[in-house]
Amino acid sequence: MRPPRQMTDQDSSLSSSHTEEEEEETMEEDGGGGGGCRPMMAPAASLLGVSSTLHAVIRIKQKYQALKKRRQEMALAMGGLPGAPARTSPKIFTFDAAAAPVSCFPPRKKKRKRRVLYPYRRRRKAPREEQSPAEFCLYLLSAILFVQVYNAIENLDDHVIRYDLEGLEKTLRREVFGQQGAVEALTWHLKDFLSTYVHNRPLVLSVHGPSGVGKSHLGRLLAGHFRSVVGEALVLQYFALHHCPLEAEAPRCAQQLLSLVSEAVELGEREEKIPLFVLDEAEHMHGQILDALLGLLAPSQANQFLNAVYVILGNLGHERITRHLLRNASSHELLAPELRRHLEGRHPLWAEVNVVPLGLLERSHVTECFLDEMSREGFYPDRSHMEQLAAEMEYYPAVGGREYAVTGCKQVVAKVNLL
Template identity: 65%
Template structure:
């Protein structure tokens, strides 16, 4: 009886559980149907939400069948509907359906079914807005890869710039060594009435002394009448170069003093050549440019002129090319005097050099080929005002009071050419100034 009762109670319990599960499923199905009808009546449901609800109902039914099949298998193995052995007191469940007795699986199932039955909005990815540049700014062009060869080009430019800069600095240093600015101030202060010749001489010196490498020596020939300041200009140049390059690199050669006898001309030419060679070699060692001044060049013999021509020729070695030769003479003074007396109304100091240079060159080249290698500069006649400046300078040097009346009286004693075009030129220039001042 006990076995029958237990089987009967087990069958009853199983029937009750099945009834309860059927009721739960029917309730859920009815709830789903009612919910679907309510959603259909309340608003229009899209085709996608209806299909999802239908799929949820089908899944619930499949799970119910799986659970029912599992209970049958447990019953065949001799276990109760709740998983306990047969004969064990079974748990009673309330007649009213609640969520307390549901397993986690069933609660999860119900929640998933509910959540799947409610249509959910798909989350859309928020796209990042496109950033546009400001209207005031231009759109930056795409960057292009730079070639590495550009850096080599920049380096080459820098090297060339440094080399050029150093060359310019070296030129400036070479010019500063000779103090040409000081020489210019001295000549303009102490040489009167020869503005054009002074400008031409300074221009030749600046161009030549700006570098140490030359293809020929500088030869300048100054020509003019007696007393116009040729020897005075030579003494000023000699004194200045002695102060910048040294006493041993400056030579003042007076033909009537160094070679007074005509019989000694060949020996004088050899001695002059040896002296110049020794000086240029010494200057080459010191990297300086020597100065050779030949005063009263009109008395120089042909042998001495030939020796100078061989020294200034461009075929000589480098040390002979770095030298300055200054020739002072009154050759061609007749052309200077005639030109100034006939054109005194139209000629000026600046135009004197341009007009007389070709005339003097033609006459000098006929005398000797040496002047073909020289730059010719003419010195014009001095006016009475220039002679008065010579007296003022000499009296100041000797310590006399510079009385203007006395200076004008002394200048009047000097012989002058007849006044032409408002100019009164002196025949002897400033040659008699020193002698007259010494008589005071």
Template identity: 60%
Template sequence: MGEQGSSTRLTGSHTEEEMEGEEQKDEVRESAVPSFSEFSCTLRTVARIKQKYQAMKKRRLEMSAGLGGTGVLTGAPARTSPKIFIFDELTPAPHSSLLFSNPQRKKKKRKRRVLFPTGSGRRTPPSQENSRAKYCLYLLCGIVFLQVYNAIENLDDHVLRYDLEGFEKTLRREVFGQQGAVESLLAHLKDYLSTYVHNKPLVLSLHGPSGVGKSHLGHLLAGHFRSIVGEALVLQYYVLHHCPLEADAWRCARSLSALVSEAVARAEEEEKIPLFIFDEAEHMHSEILDELRELVVSKRSNEYLNAVYLFLSRLGHDQITKHLLHNSSSMAVSEAMRHGNLVKELTPVLRNTLEKLHPLWTHADIIPLELLEKRHVMDCFLEEITREGFYPDHANIERLAGEIDYYSSIGENEYAKTGCKQVVAKVNLL
């Protein structure tokens, strides 16, 4: 009964006490067999160990089958895994001696080596592959190059809007004896009007004696710009007409500033460049000059930087007349070259004189106008007679031109003292 009870307890709870009872039963069974006494002590020991191992292996299989099929019985004590050594053939770990020598030490997880698909352990560089993005980059560079080239080639597109070629033909047809000054004026306008955005306004100051065509040139320039940008963006300011009294200089300065501000604001909306012409600038009061200087150097907004200021005055005419009379014998060159020499030699002298009068001329490009010769005066008479409808008799024109006063010069050139200023009056007497 004791053996049956122990076997029953082994199948139900599988505790360690049942395992010990089974071992005792095996020992009694082995002692009951009389044939085992014939073997030697060594053989009996080996057989006993083998039987124990087979019995333990069988019990382990039964325990694993019982737990997987029926689960843990209710009320059974918690299963503890017995510490059992088995003798299966195991492959010894390469570092087993180190693990058993120091059981407290954590086992470090070794990183696996990343091998490339070639099968070798060495790292090989990736193969170069052609990318389609390279062709897109080439296309983008080509487009940028074409845009820059097109911008350079079409730099004069904005100039074409102002028709400076037509204006040049008008000046050469109606302005006499000022070929060098006309070329200089056109060069400044073409350079400035080639773009719309600027970092400062264009300030031009034309100086010359009376009757050389300053006011006439201003009339032609104002008429041309009115046909291009409109009446509201062109201002002709005559000091003796708009502000004759010095007591009203402060009021005139504020009024002029308002007119300029309104014009530049409208020009900014229409993306055009306005023109401001100030004739008889030698009569300008200091308050007006101060206000104009503030407008020229103004940094309030960008619209004040896109404008053309033209000053016409007799300031410095003494230096121009003196220079031409003293160098008339050595000026047997073209008018353009003569004007180039005139600008080169007179610009420092004129700038020094003008800056002493007011610092406004520090920001201006000075263009001197020459004295008119007798042949230029005859051209003025021919133009005026034709305009009035008279027959252009050359003898009559030469007679009228002879009535004009001229400077006595050493050379062959005869410079008129009043230029073409008396031409209109003399033609009206015909």
């Protein structure tokens, strides 16, 4: 007898594979595969021409896929139970290991999570701009310009302070009654001209108004103030009827006036001060004198003649002033242009000057004149007595609730002297 042949590894593997095939057939007969979907395979009739070995391989593959599918379903079913052992599929005959499991349901699309951006923990500094050397030069130039302008303004203030124009304005407001507009215009021109020493033309102010409104008094106040700040030699008061009463002496008077002006301006040039010339009674000045004054205002004159202030006083055009105020009591702004046009037709001198008109005085202004004169003479200022004296003056018919005096304050001194 032959001894029994020992089982080799190949026989054992074949027997195990037959065992697994029988188990799979048994599971298929018992309804294996769960309710899962099986992949559709070609019918056996299509494989009749294939060799038996290849047919066996295909059958093994189909049964392996069915077994694998069932084990996966069992693993999913037992995955929720605690202590259930994890099942793994065998690693033999894994022809489609990379293939995805077949499912009856369409794959779900995974939602793409938005990327969460977190702020930086450290604060980033802005890039530092490089400073150009030109910027420093610009700052330095601005500082130098500011200092120069500041020094210039300080010098202007010092020059104006020398003439004490604030004190002059207070004096005029206190002493000249009813002419606040004219006082403001006069002081404005003086401040604008006296703020510097070098000029291209002299300042000429022509003050006109009816009789008794304070023209001569204004000239005396200006002359007295400038004598106190620049000296007696730099102030000239010229009265036409006193210095040149006869028309035949007009040429000589003109030359005399020019010599007086030349001496004053030369002294002012040496002392760096601006002289003042007050020319009163302009209505009595002859043509030669007006021509001489016009020559002094020419820009071609020497520098010392350009640094001077001329104040011309007179009642030229007083009819125009009176008529304008009696017709338009509230329109004092239009008085200066109208008076200027009238004076330009008289002589070309008034085309080169600044015209400052003086208006008529009201009853209240006349009362203030009585108060001032009585205080100067030492009388007790009785209000009722002053109003009684003011009522004795002659007035124009009331216009717009205002009563203008015919002679202004001209007769106030005579009436106070009779007390």
